[in-house]
Amino acid sequence: xxDTNYSTENxxxxxxxxxxxxxxxxxxTGRLTYVNQFALEKFGYTLEEFEKGLSSSQMFVPxxxxxxxxxxxxSVLGKRLGLEYTMLxxxxxxxxxxxxxxxxxxxxxxxxxxxxxVDISERxxxxxxxxxxxxxxxxxxxxxxxxxxxxxxxxxxLFANNAAAKLVDLDAPADGKDLNxxxxxxxxxxxxxxxxxxxxxxxxxxxxxxxxxxxRKSREKWVESLGxxxxxxxxxxxIVNLRDITERKQAEExxxxxxxxxxxxxxxxxxxxxxxAPEGRFIDVNPALAQMMGFRSPExxxxxxxxxxxxxxxxxxxxxxxxxxxERDGVVKGFETEVYRKDKKSIWIxxxxxxxxxxxxxxxxxxxxxxxITERKQxxxxxxxLEELESSILSAIPHAVIGLKARSIIFANDSVEAVxxxxxxxxxxxxxxxxxxxxxxYEEIGKHFYPVLENQRFHREVFNCRRKxxxxxxCMVSSARIxxxxxxxxxxxxxEDITERKxxxxxxxxxxxxxxxxxxxxxxxxxxxxxxxxFNNILTAVIGYGNLLKAKMAQDDPLRTYVEHxxxxxxxxxxxxxxxxxFGRKQxxxxxxxxxxxxxxxxxxxxxxxxxxxxxxxxxxSASDPTILADPTQIDQIxxxxxxxxxxxxxxxxxxxxxxxxAEINHAFVASYGYGEVGKYALISVSDTGMGMxxxxxxxxxxxxxxTKEVGKGTGLGLSIVYGIxxxxxxxxxxxxxxGRGTTFHIYLPIVKMKEEKIESEAISTRGGSETxxxxxxxxxxxxxxxxxxxxxxxxxxxxxxxxxxIGKFEQSANNIDLVILDVVMPKKNGREVYEAIKMIKPQTxxxxxxxxxxxxxxxxxxxxxxxxxxxxxxxxxxxxxKVRAVLDSKSSYGKGQ
Numbered sequence: 001x002x003d004t005n006y007s008t009e010n011x012x013x014x015x016x017x018x019x020x021x022x023x024x025x026x027x028x029t030g031r032l033t034y035v036n037q038f039a040l041e042k043f044g045y046t047l048e049e050f051e052k053g054l055s056s057s058q059m060f061v062p063x064x065x066x067x068x069x070x071x072x073x074x075s076v077l078g079k080r081l082g083l084e085y086t087m088l089x090x091x092x093x094x095x096x097x098x099x100x101x102x103x104x105x106x107x108x109x110x111x112x113x114x115x116x117x118v119d120i121s122e123r124x125x126x127x128x129x130x131x132x133x134x135x136x137x138x139x140x141x142x143x144x145x146x147x148x149x150x151x152x153x154x155x156x157x158l159f160a161n162n163a164a165a166k167l168v169d170l171d172a173p174a175d176g177k178d179l180n181x182x183x184x185x186x187x188x189x190x191x192x193x194x195x196x197x198x199x200x201x202x203x204x205x206x207x208x209x210x211x212x213x214x215x216r217k218s219r220e221k222w223v224e225s226l227g228x229x230x231x232x233x234x235x236x237x238x239i240v241n242l243r244d245i246t247e248r249k250q251a252e253e254x255x256x257x258x259x260x261x262x263x264x265x266x267x268x269x270x271x272x273x274x275x276x277a278p279e280g281r282f283i284d285v286n287p288a289l290a291q292m293m294g295f296r297s298p299e300x301x302x303x304x305x306x307x308x309x310x311x312x313x314x315x316x317x318x319x320x321x322x323x324x325x326x327e328r329d330g331v332v333k334g335f336e337t338e339v340y341r342k343d344k345k346s347i348w349i350x351x352x353x354x355x356x357x358x359x360x361x362x363x364x365x366x367x368x369x370x371x372x373i374t375e376r377k378q379x380x381x382x383x384x385x386l387e388e389l390e391s392s393i394l395s396a397i398p399h400a401v402i403g404l405k406a407r408s409i410i411f412a413n414d415s416v417e418a419v420x421x422x423x424x425x426x427x428x429x430x431x432x433x434x435x436x437x438x439x440x441x442y443e444e445i446g447k448h449f450y451p452v453l454e455n456q457r458f459h460r461e462v463f464n465c466r467r468k469x470x471x472x473x474x475c476m477v478s479s480a481r482i483x484x485x486x487x488x489x490x491x492x493x494x495x496e497d498i499t500e501r502k503x504x505x506x507x508x509x510x511x512x513x514x515x516x517x518x519x520x521x522x523x524x525x526x527x528x529x530x531x532x533x534x535f536n537n538i539l540t541a542v543i544g545y546g547n548l549l550k551a552k553m554a555q556d557d558p559l560r561t562y563v564e565h566x567x568x569x570x571x572x573x574x575x576x577x578x579x580x581x582x583f584g585r586k587q588x589x590x591x592x593x594x595x596x597x598x599x600x601x602x603x604x605x606x607x608x609x610x611x612x613x614x615x616x617x618x619x620x621x622s623a624s625d626p627t628i629l630a631d632p633t634q635i636d637q638i639x640x641x642x643x644x645x646x647x648x649x650x651x652x653x654x655x656x657x658x659x660x661x662x663a664e665i666n667h668a669f670v671a672s673y674g675y676g677e678v679g680k681y682a683l684i685s686v687s688d689t690g691m692g693m694x695x696x697x698x699x700x701x702x703x704x705x706x707x708t709k710e711v712g713k714g715t716g717l718g719l720s721i722v723y724g725i726x727x728x729x730x731x732x733x734x735x736x737x738x739x740g741r742g743t744t745f746h747i748y749l750p751i752v753k754m755k756e757e758k759i760e761s762e763a764i765s766t767r768g769g770s771e772t773x774x775x776x777x778x779x780x781x782x783x784x785x786x787x788x789x790x791x792x793x794x795x796x797x798x799x800x801x802x803x804x805x806x807i808g809k810f811e812q813s814a815n816n817i818d819l820v821i822l823d824v825v826m827p828k829k830n831g832r833e834v835y836e837a838i839k840m841i842k843p844q845t846x847x848x849x850x851x852x853x854x855x856x857x858x859x860x861x862x863x864x865x866x867x868x869x870x871x872x873x874x875x876x877x878x879x880x881x882x883k884v885r886a887v888l889d890s891k892s893s894y895g896k897g898q
Contacts, residue, residue: 022097022117025104030056030072033112042119044090059117061086061094075101076110087117095121142173147223147242150232153201155181155194158237167223167244169215186212186220193225200229200238210245222249272349272370278323278363280308292349292372294342304342314338314346326355326366336373348377400495405488407432407446419475419497421468435495437466445477453481453491465495473499507672537779539874543570544785547877548792570874591629591729593754596660596682597621599628603636607643607656614653615646622661626682626751634725641718642686642745649690649743659685665732665748676732680751687744693737701735767885768793771818775799776806776834777850778826782873786821789877790884803829807837814842819888824851824870835868848887850875 016023016036022043025034032054040047043059056072057065064085071083087097101115141148147164149157157180160173168184185193189211196209208226215221224243229236266273272289276282282305285298295301305312309319318337325332335351353368394401394413400420403411408431412424420427420435427434436442445463452459460478467473475495482490550563600619608617639658646656663683665676693701702723722745726733729749737743773795777783780801787797798813800806803826810817820838822831829837831849838845848869871883 019116021119023115024056024117025112025114026056026072027112028076028110030069032056039117042089042117043087059087061088072113075113075115076103084120087119095119096124147244149181149240149242150230151181151197151238151240153197153236153238155197157181158232164242167215167221167242168213169217169219184213184215186214188212196225196227197238200227201236203229221246272372273368274370275365275367276308277365280319281306282308283365289370292341292347292370293339294345301342312339314340322351322353323366326353327363330355330357332368336377347372347374349373397494399497402427402432402493402495403482403490404432404493405490407489410490416495419467419473419495420465435465437464437472449477449479449491450486450489453479454486457481462498473497474502508674512674537782537873539570541779541781541785543567543874543876544782544789544880546570548785548788551877591631593627593752594630594632595625595627596684596749597625599630599632599635600639600658600660600684602632603639606636607639610640610643611647611656612653615650616655618655618657620657620659620661624662625660626662626680627754628682628729628749629752629754630729630749634728638722638725638747639686641722645718646686646688646690646743649688649692654689654742655687657685657687659687662751663748673732673734676748677750681731681748682751684747684749685744686747687742689742692739692741692743693735694739698735698737768795768881769885769888770794770796771888772796772798772813772816773819773821773884774806774810774813774817776803776820776822776826776831778802778823782823785877786880789880793881795884802827803831803834806834810838810845811841814845817842818846819884820845820847821884822847822849824849832868846887846890848883 013034013036017038019036020038022039023034023036024032024039027033032050035050040050045054057069060068068085084096084098086094088094096119098118098120099115100118101113103110104112104114141161144161144163147167148159148161149164150159152158157178160170162173165171165173181193182190192209193211199205208224210222210224213221213223222245224245225240227238227240230239231237266286269286270288272292273286274282274289275284282302285301287298290296290298290301293301295304309316313319315338322332322335322337325335331352331354333352335353336348337351338346338348340346350371350373351368353366355363356365356367357363397413398415398418400416400418401413402409402416409427409429412422412427414424416427417423422434433439433442436445441464448461449459458478458480460476463475463477465473465475474497476498477493477495479491479493482488482492546563546567550560550567553560553563600621604617604619611617643656650656661683663681665678665681667678670676670678701719703720723733726747726749731747731749733745733747735743735745773790775783775786775790775797777786777799778801783799783801787799790797798809798817800809805828806820806822806826807829810820820835822834824831826834831851835847835849838847848871850871850873869887871879875883
């Protein structure tokens, strides 16, 4: 019996040593009484350590030892437990395990445990992997763009992902678990959907179909559905993928309407467009591509290239690479290759293409565009290196480009020499301090740029800099950091010399001020001219009746003095009115050709009498002595006004110089002053050695009523009149002056190539006559005055109060009327219209016009034609008589030539 037990135990141990698992026995106290060889190797103990006595608790991690001891006690009592533990090896390593054990019974009593420890590390890894895969799958499904549903065969929703909830306007997937697809299907598609569901359940394959659905918010959508039968928790179900194709449906409708339109684009595009088969033949090409490749038509190209790789590509392997890229990525952009044309000449092209696939993902054809980049490739090949390209770009920039690291110059382009006077070689390695005027400005610039560039890539600001030669310049400094931040303090700065631009801006401001001044003068002139007509009519009556009264008074009449004062004041009023019209440029002037010397000498004696004895008048006229179109009276007015101002500016005497010469206004003059027409001019310069003016005074001197003289000593109209007369002569005037250094006025008048006319005094005759005169005048006072004056000198007068009245009176007495005097502006018909009507009735009738209106209004009425005779108001009785006699005695029927 003993031998039998011994054999059994040996056989047990031998068998246990062969097992690839830990086999053990423990007694009731938990001490190990047996372990197999695998256990020693697994836990790292030697046989000697085991024989000295090992506790089973040493095989468990500390936090599980108490639990393990309790389970041992339970197992000894006969309960079989298959429990998981974390086992502890001698070297401190651990592994997960399941222990299967049974009690050891001796003499009918349990004395210990015998069991196997199974290492489940691999299983745990598999479980973890499965768990991660499940989580990943769940995440993928929840984040899919397409809706996913799991349905039972009655259409009840067992699962829905986020996209499904969004598709039908539910707040969350769980909201759909108690729903049936009937709740969302459009009534027209419900039956079809369930027929497809039954088909899947009957193992007749999946389905791909399009349905309309109605969402929880009553929105109608189109979906594309793909259903497949699956096993779920031991039973079959249907997994359905839904894709919202509402927009696609709309696009398909739009596409149908635009197919012809895009075909037209294909045919007429200037860029090459193609479709080709993967095996290497063209399906379709547009005319632009055919022409690019030297073919007469797309059909010829399709037939000519039947093997694209070998007939078209210079390197056939490039076609294979192109196809591989399309297979892999679906698209290619900017694929550059060299190809043959029909004539075997090669060109470089760039292809943008995509692979068009069927629903199964199989490539149907390639389509794309082709650009001829031969010239671009040739240009790129001409640049031997990137360094040469960078150098060329930097050299082409006309501004200084400087690279900096911690404010030390690390590179500079060639233009730094033009901007700063330093060569690039002289700057590299030096600090930027040498580019600025002072240490303070250098520090200030650093405070401006570097903090800003910490937060933004680019910054621009204007600073004062200094050249190598010491000249100060103004620079626009544009800087950008090199890299994503300023960790290495590298920046590139561009210094643009804007000194000249700044100067131009200042000059522009000055010119704009001049323009505003001119506009102000024009506005005041318009206002002044508006009242001239009424003044002239009033003055005509006052002067006329005053002269009549004076003529009827005896020389010793005590009232004669009063009349003379009235006429003298009226004369001043006439001059004032003419002055107002002068600066407003509204008066009528007669421009005739005169030598500049003639005009100056004509007024020289008058100027001498005007000046005080302690002022010397000097005149200088160049040998060129240019001819200008001028009104001598107005030129006299210019020089008298300027001489008067010069006299008042030299209370202690001095010199007044009038100089005339030929000058030219060029583009530089126009750019500097902001006005002028390019050409040759007579330049009259009037200079004094007086007290001069400051800048503020110079800006206002041409303003009407502006004066620096005391109250009562100046009207403020003198220089305004000068300005207006110069403008009426199509000229320009400017002034140079400084306090204590005198003043010079420069007057530019355009020259002409015409023969000079002589300035002659006309003989004045006040003879009367017996002719009949028709007067057309709407102002009763003026009309009555003219009637009385003319009748006193023997003339017969017919009055007309307006234009139509004048025509009617003329028609009644046309054969008896010798002269017609017409006001230019009258009610019903103006003077010009009356004149035209009279000429139709009696062409040889002599006519002259009178008016108190300004030149611009007379021009509108057609009074500036050469043939028409005109006399401005106010007109004195003597002037009227002289004019009437002269017109009646003239040979011309228009009243000219008297």
